[in-house]
Amino acid sequence: MKKLLPIAVSLAALTAMNVSASTLEDVQERGVLKCGVSTGLAGFAAPNDSGQWEGLDVDLCRAVAAAVLGDSEKVEYVPLTSKVRFEVLKSGEIDVLSRVTTWTFTRDASLGLNFAGVNYYDGQGFMVPKALGVTSAKELDGASICIQTGTTTELNAAEYFKLNGMTYEPVPVETSAEGRSNYLAGRCDVYTTDASALAAQRSVFENPADHMVLPEIISKEPLGPVVRHGDDQWLDIVKWSHNAMLNAEELGINSKNLDERGANNKDPSAQGLLGTNEAKLGAMLGLDKKWAYNIIKQVGNYSESFERNVGKETALKLDRGLNALWINGGIQYAPPLK
Amino acid sequence: MSGTKIQEKKTVTLGSLWRDKKSRAVIMQIIAVIGVLLFFGNIVSNTVENLDRLGVKVGFDFLTEPANYDINQTLIEYDSTDSHFKAGLVGLLNTLLVAGCGIVVATLLGFTAGVLRLSNNFVVSRLMQVYVEITRNIPVLLQILLWHGILIHSLPVPKKAEAVMEGVIFTNRGAYLPQPIPQEGFGWVWIALIVGIVFAVLFKKYANKVQEETGRLIPAIWIGAAAIIGLPALMFIIMGSPVEMSYPALKGFNYQGGFVIKPEFMALWFALSIYTGAFIAEIVRAGIQSVSHGQTEAAHALGIKPNFTMRLVVIPQAMRVIIPPLISQYLNLTKNSSLAIVIGYMDLVATIGGISLNQTGRALESMAIVLGVYLFISLSISALMNIYNRRIALVSR
Numbered sequence: 011m012k013k014l015l016p017i018a019v020s021l022a023a024l025t026a027m028n029v030s031a032s033t034l035e036d037v038q039e040r041g042v043l044k045c046g047v048s049t050g051l052a053g054f055a056a057p058n059d060s061g062q063w064e065g066l067d068v069d070l071c072r073a074v075a076a077a078v079l080g081d082s083e084k085v086e087y088v089p090l091t092s093k094v095r096f097e098v099l100k101s102g103e104i105d106v107l108s109r110v111t112t113w114t115f116t117r118d119a120s121l122g123l124n125f126a127g128v129n130y131y132d133g134q135g136f137m138v139p140k141a142l143g144v145t146s147a148k149e150l151d152g153a154s155i156c157i158q159t160g161t162t163t164e165l166n167a168a169e170y171f172k173l174n175g176m177t178y179e180p181v182p183v184e185t186s187a188e189g190r191s192n193y194l195a196g197r198c199d200v201y202t203t204d205a206s207a208l209a210a211q212r213s214v215f216e217n218p219a220d221h222m223v224l225p226e227i228i229s230k231e232p233l234g235p236v237v238r239h240g241d242d243q244w245l246d247i248v249k250w251s252h253n254a255m256l257n258a259e260e261l262g263i264n265s266k267n268l269d270e271r272g273a274n275n276k277d278p279s280a281q282g283l284l285g286t287n288e289a290k291l292g293a294m295l296g297l298d299k300k301w302a303y304n305i306i307k308q309v310g311n312y313s314e315s316f317e318r319n320v321g322k323e324t325a326l327k328l329d330r331g332l333n334a335l336w337i338n339g340g341i342q343y344a345p346p347l348k
Numbered sequence: 349m350s351g352t353k354i355q356e357k358k359t360v361t362l363g364s365l366w367r368d369k370k371s372r373a374v375i376m377q378i379i380a381v382i383g384v385l386l387f388f389g390n391i392v393s394n395t396v397e398n399l400d401r402l403g404v405k406v407g408f409d410f411l412t413e414p415a416n417y418d419i420n421q422t423l424i425e426y427d428s429t430d431s432h433f434k435a436g437l438v439g440l441l442n443t444l445l446v447a448g449c450g451i452v453v454a455t456l457l458g459f460t461a462g463v464l465r466l467s468n469n470f471v472v473s474r475l476m477q478v479y480v481e482i483t484r485n486i487p488v489l490l491q492i493l494l495w496h497g498i499l500i501h502s503l504p505v506p507k508k509a510e511a512v513m514e515g516v517i518f519t520n521r522g523a524y525l526p527q528p529i530p531q532e533g534f535g536w537v538w539i540a541l542i543v544g545i546v547f548a549v550l551f552k553k554y555a556n557k558v559q560e561e562t563g564r565l566i567p568a569i570w571i572g573a574a575a576i577i578g579l580p581a582l583m584f585i586i587m588g589s590p591v592e593m594s595y596p597a598l599k600g601f602n603y604q605g606g607f608v609i610k611p612e613f614m615a616l617w618f619a620l621s622i623y624t625g626a627f628i629a630e631i632v633r634a635g636i637q638s639v640s641h642g643q644t645e646a647a648h649a650l651g652i653k654p655n656f657t658m659r660l661v662v663i664p665q666a667m668r669v670i671i672p673p674l675i676s677q678y679l680n681l682t683k684n685s686s687l688a689i690v691i692g693y694m695d696l697v698a699t700i701g702g703i704s705l706n707q708t709g710r711a712l713e714s715m716a717i718v719l720g721v722y723l724f725i726s727l728s729i730s731a732l733m734n735i736y737n738r739r740i741a742l743v744s745r
Contacts, residue, residue, distance in 0.1 A: 093702065097711050100402060121709040122402025152600040154521055159692070159703055164417040168428040171418075179521075179602065180418045182692040182703075191497075192692075196505035197520055197611070199601050239402045 033105050033237075033244040034078065034296055042084045045071035046104040049089040051186065052210040053320040053328075054110050054130075063087045067108040069315040070129050070235055072308065073251040074106060077301040082308035091185075092161055096121055099238060106248055107236040110204065112162045117236075126248040128234040131332040131341060133227035134166045135205035137212060140222050142199060147226035151176040156189050156198035158182075163203050166229040186211060204231050206320065206328060213325035247295050254302040256344035257283060258311035260335055265310040268303065283347055291347065312342065395712070408717075410708040411436075417703050419694045421610055432704045439699030440721060446616050446695065447682040447725075453621035454681060455674075458628025465633050476629065484626035489687050491623055496615035496691040503611075506602055515595040517603060520611060524596035527607035533590040540583035541576065548572030612693040616685065624681040628674060635670035636662060667740050675733040679726050686722070696721060 037043050047055035047067055055065040063071075063085075072082035088104050099107045100122060110132075111117075113125040136155075138144050147170070157164050159182040171178050181198045183189040190211060193201040201208065205227060212218045235252065237245050258264065261280050263271050271277055272284035282289035284306070285299030292301045309315060316333065320326045334340025365371045399406060415435040418428050423441040426434060465476040483491070503509075503520040511517045515526035548571075555568035584590070596606030639662050647657040688695040689702060696718055705714035 093706060096709055100399075100404075116707070117709060120404070122399065122404040150601075152602055152604070154602060159689075159698065159706075161706070164703060165707065168416055168418045172428060178418075180420050182420075182694060182698065184689055184692065188690075188692070192500065195500045195520060197500045 033241050034247065037078055037105055041079065042086050043071060043075040043078065043106070044086045044088055044104040045074070046088045046090045046095055046098060046107040046109055047071065048109050049091060049185070051110060051207060052213055053206065053324060053326040054210065055087070055089075055108070064319065066130060066315060066319045067110060067235075069309050069319065070108045070252060071106065073255060073305045074248055076304040076308045077247060077251045077254070077295075077297055080298070080300065080304050082304070092158075096123060096236075099123065099236060102238070105237075105244070110207070110233045111236055113232045113234050114162060122239045123236050124239060124245050126235045126237055126245055127252045128232040128342075129252055130206060130233045132204040132206050132231035132233050133332075134163055134202060134229040134231060135208055135227050136224040137193075137201045137208045137221055138199065138224060140220055144224070147224045147228065148174060148176075150178065150200060152178065153200050154179040154181055154198040155200045155202055156181045156183050156192050158186065158189055158203055159184060161203070162229070162231065167202055170228045190214070204233070206326070209320075209326040209328055213327075243296055247297065250295060251301075251305060253344040254283065254305050255309070255312040255315065256335070256342055257347055258302070258306045259313045260337065260344065263306060263311060264314055265307055268306050272303065279347060399712075406712065408713055410704075410710050410713070413708070415704060416707065419699065421613065421694055432700065432708065435704060436696065436700030436717065439694055439696040442693065442699075443682075443685055443688075443695040443697075444725070446613060446620070446688070446693070447685050449617050450620040450624065450681050450685065451678050453617070454624040454628055454677070457621060457625030458677075459632050461625060461629035462632025463636070465629060466636060480626045480629050483622050484630075486623075488619060488623045488684050489690065491619040492615055492687055492691060495619045496611065499611040499615055506598060515593070515606060517596060519603070521602060522608040522610045523614070524603045525607045525609070526596070527594045527605070528591040529594050531590045531592055533587040536587055537580045537583050537590070541580040544576040544579035547575045547579075551575070610693075612688070612691050615691055616688050616693050620681050620684055623684075624677050627677050627680075631670055631673045631677065632666075635666035635668075638669045639665045664740070668742060671733065671737045671740065675730055675737070678729050678733065682725055682729060683722060 045068075047063065047065075050056045051065070053065055055063060055067040058064045068085075068087070071085045071087065075085045076082040088098070090098055090104075090107070090109060092109075095107055095109055095111065096117075098104055106126075108129075110130070111125075112132075113128065117123065118125055136147050136150070144150065150171075155167060155178050157167055157180050164180070164182075167178070167180065179198075181192060183192055186207070189201060189203075192198055194215070201211065203211075205223060208223050212221050212223075215221060235248050237248055258268075261271075261283065263280055263283065268284060271280040272286040274280065275287075278287060278289075281287035282291060284303045285292055285301070286303075290299070292299045295301065310318070312335075316330065317323060320328045322329075330338070330340060332341050334342065336343040365375065396406065411433040412431050414429050415432045416428050417435070419426055419435065419438050421442055422438050423445060424438060426438045461476045461479060464472050465480070467473045467476075500520045503518055506517075506519045506521055509517050509519040515524075517524040548568075551572055552568045555566040558564055558566055594605045594607075596603040596608070598604075643661055643665065644657055647661045648654075652661070685695060686697045689698045692698070701714050701718040705711055708714075
């Protein structure tokens with residue numbers, strides 16, 4: 011009993027700490043951005059051979075760190091399961107959640123969270139072994155389907171099969187590794203999740219060519235970064251860190267030509283973004299003039315990030331598709347830098 | 349003057365209270381309790397305050413909303429349009445199913461292994477020791493994963509599976525068995541079964557009375573068992589076999605029809621039973637060994653047959669030692685069943701504490717429900733076993 015007292019008192023003091031109001035000040039004071047990412051999803055967030063985190067979601071963390079701290083390497087990655095991600099963000103343990111999180115009404119409206127944009131437009135698909143001889147999801151009546159639990163995937167599958175009057179056996183899996191093991195062992199005929207994640211999963215199979223993704227995409231999965239309610243400045247910073255990368259691509263600015271473009275006095279849009287003229291975009295966000303310059307210099311524009319992580323040259327081999335800029339037939343559309 | 353004296357004696361200062369050993373202990377306890385209460389109060393109020401500031405409402409109204417997901421093993425009718433509450437109920441029943449099956453098999457396994465470990469046969473007793481030492485020293489989580497891995501990787505996929513006998517097929521998607529479907533007239537078989545049970549109970553009472561009065565032994569157990577099995581069987585034949593068998597048949601991707609036991613359930617069931625069985629074996633061994641050898645010798649000296657000695661002298665005394673730790677093992681097995689999530693068995697944690705939690709984002713509420721339900725199950729098992737324990741406990745005569 012006597013020993014319990016000091017412990018109780020010190021713990022009480024600890025829990026009395028609250029989530030601070032200004033995330034920006036917190037991050038700048040700490041000197042490092044805490045970013046919640048996947049526990050390992052090739053192309054989106056996974057450590058590479060030398061232990062460095064890489065991926066489209068990771069690039070978003072790096073962009074925010076570059077904007078806020080001037081250094082894209084000053085990020086502490088916190089791998090999170092889909093189950094704990096929102097709680098960890100709400101508790102203030104991380105500053106931003108960038109973890110293939112689908113923007114849904116319920117999540118946006120009832121969890122005390124805000125979505126700060128969409129860094130990947132995804133949709134749920136089905137992967138089957140080619141040997142199965144199936145060419146359409148409509149032929150999957152009675153199949154066993156591996157589904158990662160705790161995701162919107164389960165709801166979409168239930169709805170799709172109900173709508174089409176088909177039955178199926180859901181085989182819930184907790185992690186993507188378990189999903190692969192179940193699928194390859196033949197515990198399920200079909201593996202369903204976001205099409206990008208299917209590509210990521212297939213890329214680590216021994217024989218990726220033996221498997222195919224069916225043409226049906228059965229859901230809208232806008233994936234994007236998430237922040238806490240109550241700090242609008244921080245929401246703006248995360249939102250515009252992503253938009254800066256999109257606008258840079260639209261303006262044709264990339265990590266190689268930005269110094270040249272910034273020096274060109276006849277290019278006010280580029281100069282405004284890069285902070286080389288009188289425009290004070292950075293100050294409006296509470297950041298310095300170089301915020302977007304640092305993002306593009308250190309992380310690149312959206313196209314560079316996409317091609318490096320999930321594009322044609324990578325194991326995932328994903329098309330830009332919906333994620334092309336609006337001027338190229340896609341729906342990635344950043345508000346103007348005015 | 350005398351009044352002052354009394355007053356002096358009664359003057360209680362903080363210092364004197366502190367110096368007094370008894371009152372100091374009480375003060376310390378009070379301070380500690382206040383500290384603990386403050387600590388938990390602080391956590392709760394902080395959580396509520398923080399959630400409030402984020403605009404999150406705490407409440408259980410989400411339970412009535414449609415769950416929108418499917419579950420692959422349902423003991424009651426369930427559809428994705430049913431509520432989160434119903435989904436949780438399906439999960440709870442799955443938890444109870446695996447815990448119940450696990451407790452039965454673990455008990456059988458444990459008692460067998462415990463008794464055999466004391467066998468005079470060297471090979472048998474060593475074998476049991478190997479079983480106990482290996483299984484109880486490997487984390488149960490790994491055993492669950494191992495069993496699941498064995499089942500899904502070693503058994504064939506449905507299209508390559510061959511029937512062991514008519515209607516019995518083992519695949520990596522489950523063991524398919526023929527399912528008897530009762531037809532009209534099967535109700536009479538149930539009635540015959542009830543009559544058989546009632547007869548067996550009454551006959552046992554009668555046999556006990558005869559034994560007490562005359563000392564004559566009637567094999568009541570065998571006659572009772574014959575009645576319980578024989579009467580329904582006879583009725584079954586009289587009614588002209590009122591069941592139709594549903595045989596599993598390969599249709600499309602999977603076998604349809606029949607009765608299926610999923611590999612997830614089997615893996616969890618095997619792992620929990622075998623793991624807990626090892627602990628129960630040790631408890632049983634300890635219980636039997638705790639009965640003094642003099643009891644056995646005395647029974648032999650009185651001319652009691654060896655198997656009666658075991659059943660009537662040793663086991664009843666051993667049970668007094670066995671039951672309390674056995675309760676703990678039953679509770680452990682039930683709680684360990686929450687590891688089901690690693691292999692995707694849809695138990696309470698996977699439904700209300702997993703998918704529902706994720707779809708609604710109500711982590712605090714969902715977890716509170718799961719915690720509350722586990723507490724309730726555990727306390728119920730504990731209460732039942734304690735009633736049994738009181739019945740067999742040593743009564744001073």
